[in-house]
Amino acid sequence: MKDKDLERFEEALKDKKIPLVTLDQKWYLLFDNNLRTFTLTNLEKKLNKLLRRQGQLYNDLKEMEKAKKTLMDKILENMDPNVEEHNGEFKIKKLDASQKLIKDINKKISSGEKELEELPMEIDRVNKRLLIEGMSICYDAMKVNKKNIELINTWIEEVRLELKNNIVKKQEIQEETNQIYSYMHDILGFEVLDVFDLYHDEAPSEE
Template structure:
């Protein structure tokens, strides 16, 4: 017995070079895969994609916040430049040193966030494609099921049409026969007897 071919490879090849919209941000995907038709795999892949998008958004905001903080610290460095040996000068020197440390930490964090952020589009693209492949499996199964139903319904319609034609002919034959009987009896018996027959209908 031949093994059922896994469609994942075919679907993956079909997606090669295609620019997909982010599925969880696209209304058409929700129409294609309504909530009640989502498999466990689709729900997991959907969550994974949404989490990656949230992570990307958070990292972008974090980098913006770090840039603002760095700008503020740079302003403090400029304000505390050239400290002298007075108590106020020593305080300025301390602030200056702290600001330099914070800036180094921020630079390190920003560098790390930038590196992670560079990989995010590829991770999102991969997660999106995985979700699309799983969605294509559901759609393919639905199409195959519908094709089977369409074939059965088409056969039923053909049979019903044939049976209906036979019934229509039978009805017409009965109407013709009744018309002939009525006409014949009218000619022989007249209206009075026919009125009695009509009352019994």
């Protein structure tokens, strides 16, 4: 597809909500080996990779929030004056370690949330690009099919005309045969003609 055509379709689809095509099994039925192209396959892989990344981020963020809550609970527990801690220095180290882990988790959460916020836009862009590529393939295929149908229709018309002419020709030949036999019958009569019919297979048959 030409770049200007791609840009034209991207602009036309800009505000349209497009379903994620690779999540529909019919998409893969539509693009079998006959219609599949290198570009289409690569775009499918890219879109599916983005979708997997999105799902992974949701799970990772969920797990990090759980880990953060666990660490926060431990910090609160260590800060509780009712909880005995024989080694004060060890207690401080545990608090520092937990706080450092929470800080690291917060960074990862922030980074993950930012990526998760940007992913839908990229997923939508790749999905629309894939759709445009797929529709281009489909319409090209239908264009070829239309041309082939026109060629077949032309052949059918030619055969139909030839068949019609041959039917007329057959009728004319049959009429000529019937006329010959009729004259023979009129000249010789049934009984004499029947003698010749016994030795010849050319007597006209009823059709």
